[in-house]
Amino acid sequence: MAAVVLGWNPATAFGAGPGPADYRSAASTVQRTGLYATRWRVGHGQQFDPGTDAWLFAQGRHGRGLLGHGVVASAPQPGAALPARLGLLAGIVFDLLLAPGDALPAEGLAELVPELNWNAVRSTGTAVPAHSEVPLRTAWTTFLRSRPAPADWLAAADPTVPLPGSLPQDSLRTVGINRYEHDPDAVRQCVSFHGTSCAACGLSMDRIYGPAGAAFVQVHHIVPPSAITPGYALDPVADLVPLCPNCHAVAHLGIPDPYTPGELRRMLAAAGGPVPGGGPITGSVATDRELEAREDAARLRDNG
Numbered sequence: 286m287a288a289v290v291l292g293w294n295p296a297t298a299f300g301a302g303p304g305p306a307d308y309r310s311a312a313s314t315v316q317r318t319g320l321y322a323t324r325w326r327v328g329h330g331q332q333f334d335p336g337t338d339a340w341l342f343a344q345g346r347h348g349r350g351l352l353g354h355g356v357v358a359s360a361p362q363p364g365a366a367l368p369a370r371l372g373l374l375a376g377i378v379f380d381l382l383l384a385p386g387d388a389l390p391a392e393g394l395a396e397l398v399p400e401l402n403w404n405a406v407r408s409t410g411t412a413v414p415a416h417s418e419v420p421l422r423t424a425w426t427t428f429l430r431s432r433p434a435p436a437d438w439l440a441a442a443d444p445t446v447p448l449p450g451s452l453p454q455d456s457l458r459t460v461g462i463n464r465y466e467h468d469p470d471a472v473r474q475c476v477s478f479h480g481t482s483c484a485a486c487g488l489s490m491d492r493i494y495g496p497a498g499a500a501f502v503q504v505h506h507i508v509p510p511s512a513i514t515p516g517y518a519l520d521p522v523a524d525l526v527p528l529c530p531n532c533h534a535v536a537h538l539g540i541p542d543p544y545t546p547g548e549l550r551r552m553l554a555a556a557g558g559p560v561p562g563g564g565p566i567t568g569s570v571a572t573d574r575e576l577e578a579r580e581d582a583a584r585l586r587d588n589g
């Protein structure tokens with residue numbers, strides 16, 4: 286089996302520890318760090334091989350639906366607190382846990398993934414039929430992508446990073462990310478203070494791509510790695526700046542520390558690239574939008 290559905294009643298504890306067995310705290314851990322590891326009680330003789338997709342399915346009177354995704358991290362073993370006759374504990378690492386009430390409704394699943402009996406999902410795990418693995422993945426990804434975007438921006442999500450559950454495990458590798466740059470609350474505070482224009486080149490994604498780009502800006506953590514000591518606490522306004530994806534990538538080419546927005550502006554100026562607040566780009570007349578972008582960037586620079 287390469288995929289399993291884990292039934293869970295939100296009125297009961299979430300997972301079998303270690304750590305709090307509280308769904309909201311698990312979901313907020315995933316939001317902050319990208320992962321939440323727990324153990325799950327499964328039956329004997331089930332194939333829970335590491336790497337198996339684990340889909341979380343909410344059941345019970347508060348509504349039924351697909352609520353999260355994870356991966357089997359360790360095969361089932363007897364647990365210290367669980368007599369073997371009651372089952373084994375498999376290690377599960379969840380990489381996405383939606384807010385309760387945001388699940389992909391069971392009615393839709395019955396239609397899109399009819400081979401799996403969604404009325405008979407067991408808490409100890411129900412195997413996903415091989416033919417249903419792709420339809421399930423597609424239904425989930427389509428559902429995630431079609432949910433209404435936050436009204437302001439989507440900065441926390443780098444669209445080049447696959448959505449959890451959208452690709453089979455053997456298509457993925459684990460990449461460490463700077464979590465300060467992906468903390469939704471910190472990003473929100475950074476962008477609400479600094480705006481969405483790139484602090485280096487002034488580009489604002491919506492001016493280039495229209496609505497599809499409007500919600501996307503990256504934030505860059507300007508604190509040098511050597512300054513991140515154990516007591517370090519992020520200041521989202523002082524320690525983060527908005528950058529467009531190009532400038533952000535180039536910033537991280539700096540050695541040993543990433544280039545600062547000021548260094549990036551000097552690089553752009555030296556190379557004849559777009560410089561906020563500088564003269565019109567050679568060979569063109571600045572449009573109102575360009576002027577506006579430069580004003581945004583200049584304001585940012587003056588504030589910073």
Ligand SMILES: [Zn+2]
Binds near residue numbers: 529533
């Ligand atoms: Zn830029």
Ligand SMILES: [Zn+2]
Binds near residue numbers: 466505536537
């Ligand atoms: Zn960065």
